[in-house]
Amino acid sequence: xxxxxxxxxxxxxxxxxxxxxxxxxxxxxxxxxxxxxxxxxxxxxxxxxxxxxxxxxxxxxxxxxxxxxxxxxxxxxxxxxxxxxxxxxxxxxxxxxxxxxxxxxxxxxxxxxxxxxxxxxxxxxxxxxxxxxxxxxxxxxxxxxxxxxxxxxxxxxxxxxxxxxxxxxxxxxxxxxxxxxxxxxxxxxxxxxxxxxxxxxxxxxxxxxxxxxxxxxxxxxxxxxxxxxxxxxxxxxxxxxxxxxxxxxxxxxxxxxxxxxxxxxxxxxxxxxxxxxxxxxxxxxxxxxxxxxxxxxxxxxxxxxxxxxxxxxxxxxxxxxxxxxxxxxxxxxxxxxxxxxxxxxxxxxxxxxx
Numbered sequence: 001x002x003x004x005x006x007x008x009x010x011x012x013x014x015x016x017x018x019x020x021x022x023x024x025x026x027x028x029x030x031x032x033x034x035x036x037x038x039x040x041x042x043x044x045x046x047x048x049x050x051x052x053x054x055x056x057x058x059x060x061x062x063x064x065x066x067x068x069x070x071x072x073x074x075x076x077x078x079x080x081x082x083x084x085x086x087x088x089x090x091x092x093x094x095x096x097x098x099x100x101x102x103x104x105x106x107x108x109x110x111x112x113x114x115x116x117x118x119x120x121x122x123x124x125x126x127x128x129x130x131x132x133x134x135x136x137x138x139x140x141x142x143x144x145x146x147x148x149x150x151x152x153x154x155x156x157x158x159x160x161x162x163x164x165x166x167x168x169x170x171x172x173x174x175x176x177x178x179x180x181x182x183x184x185x186x187x188x189x190x191x192x193x194x195x196x197x198x199x200x201x202x203x204x205x206x207x208x209x210x211x212x213x214x215x216x217x218x219x220x221x222x223x224x225x226x227x228x229x230x231x232x233x234x235x236x237x238x239x240x241x242x243x244x245x246x247x248x249x250x251x252x253x254x255x256x257x258x259x260x261x262x263x264x265x266x267x268x269x270x271x272x273x274x275x276x277x278x279x280x281x282x283x284x285x286x287x288x289x290x291x292x293x294x295x296x297x298x299x300x301x302x303x304x305x306x307x308x309x310x311x312x313x314x315x316x317x318x319x320x321x322x323x324x325x326x327x328x329x330x331x332x333x334x335x336x337x338x339x340x341x342x343x344x345x346x347x348x349x350x351x352x353x354x
Contacts, residue, residue: 051109051112051113051116053109054105056105056107057105057106057107057108057112058105058106058107058108058109058111058112059103059104059105059112060103060104060112060113060115060116061101061102061103061104062101062102062103062104062116062119062120063101063190064101064102064119064123065099065187065188065190065191066094066096066097066098066099066100066187066188067130067187067188068123068126068127068187069093069094069096069102070096071122071123071126072091072093072102072119072122072123073093079122080093083115083118083119084115087106087111087112087114087115087118088106088107088108088111089104089105089106089111089112089114089115090104090105090106091103091104091115091119092104092105099188099189099190102119104116104119127185127187128267130185130187131185131336132183132184132185132336133184133185133186133187133335133336134183134184134185134186134192134195134333134334134335134336134348135180135181135182135183135184135333135334135336136180136181136182136184136256136257136260136331136332136333136334137178137179137180137181137331137332137334137345138178138179138181138328138330138331138332139177139178139328139330139332139344140177140178140179140220140240140277140326141174141175141176141177141178141342141343141344142324142326142327144324144325144326145174145177145220145323145324145326146174146175146177148322148323148324149172149174149177149279149323150174152279152318152321152323153168153171155317155318156280156314156318159313159317160313160314160317163309163310163311163312163313163314164231164309164310165282165307165308165309165310166309166310166314167285167309169284169285169288170280170281170282170284170285170309171279171280171284172278172279172280172281172284173288173343175339175342175343175344176339176343176344176345177277177279178277178334178344178345179240179253179275179276179277180278181253181256181257181273181331182256182257182260182261182266182269182273183266184260184265184266184333186265186348191265192333192348192349194263194265195260195265195333195348195349196333196348196349198259198260198263198265199331199333199349199350199351200351201259202255202256202259202351203351203352205259206252206255207252207255207256207331207351207353208353210248210251210252210255211248211252211353213353213354214353214354215327215328215329215353215354216242216248216249216252216327216328216329216353217242217243217244217325217326217327218240218241218242218243218249218325218326218327218328219240219241219242219243219322219324219325219326220238220239220240220277220322220323220324220325220326221238221239221241221320221321221322221323222238222239222319222320222321223236223237223238223239223279223314223315223318223319223321224236224237224239224276224315225237225311225315227308230310230311230312230315231310231311231312232308232310233280233282233308233309233310233311234281234282234306234308234309235278235280235281235282236278236279236280236281236311236314236315237276237277237278237279238276238277238278238279238321238323239275239276240275240276240277241275243325249275249328250272250273250275252331253273253275254272254273256331257273277323280309280311280314282306282307282308282309283306285306285307328353329352329353329354330350330351330352330353331350331351332345332347332349332350333347333348333349333350334346334347334348335347335348
């Protein structure tokens with residue numbers, strides 16, 4: 001690493017400088033291979049934390065979702081003890097399942113700041129490994145689209161069922177056809193509310209202006225595959241485009257993701273959102289309720305032991321299959337592994353165009 005240009009780590013709107021240090025061996029923490037050892041003290045904040053001066057020294061508060069407490073505590077409390085010993089601070093953590101703040105206190109500001117920095121690095125590392133809980137989506141499950149999708153499924157099985165790996169278990173649930181814009185890990189009600197509030201700000205700041213207060217007329221037509229070899233396909237998706245030929249849907253999708261990434265609620269994965277509606281996915285083979293992961297690696301992978309299928313004939317025969325036209329008038333904050341009365345994903349919040 002170039003010591004004059006150290007690696008920068010962005011966490012929650014702050015920037016940290018990763019100094020060159022000698023790596024040290026450490027014990028495994030509960031459930032994960034991570035250690036908040038002395039090396040993490042080298043992660044210095046490039047800006048200052050909010051550290052309050054008290055009668056007994058200094059104090060800093062950190063909002064942390066309760067599911068992440070265990071990573072600060074560590075196996076038998078070892079991580080917390082090590083942090084306290086090496087930074088000469090006291091770290092108070094709410095009881096398991098109780099939402100609240102972690103409070104760091106110490107006699108020296110530098111110790112409190114160091115403990116806060118290391119806790120942020122720990123939390124960022126483990127948050128990235130959590131399976132996503134929510135995702136931003138456009139619903140494509142209107143009845144005409146569902147009917148055409150079922151026709152597509154019937155014809156594929158009729159003409160291509162003898163192709164390797166092709167079976168009815170690969171197809172999306174028609175009630176859950178959608179466009180995924182990006183995935184989120186929201187671990188408590190406060191984080192869900194923060195995402196809902198951000199959606200409304202996006203509506204006011206740019207969505208209404210771009211959409212003109214009216215639904216976007218979109219066509220779903222043609223199929224394409226995700227990976228490099230059509231003979232070893234894992235995800236087949238329907239292509240989506242604006243009927244008027246404009247890029248308004250793409251602009252809204254990109255701007256939404258940009259805002260959510262900037263807020264720290266979403267990880268940046270691509271420069272542009274890939275507008276696609278999954279119609280066949282090999283993860284459905286073993287788990288019909290599984291959602292597509294937008295081809296991301298956020299959280300623990302659900303792609304292990306996939307059996308790919310030969311999509312060559314499907315791509316040839318259905319290259320221009322027309323699924324229909326749909327009016328998009330809202331963006332949903334959808335809950336993973338859920339269903340509402342219509343069969344679509346339960347919604348924690350939404351942004352409407354009109």
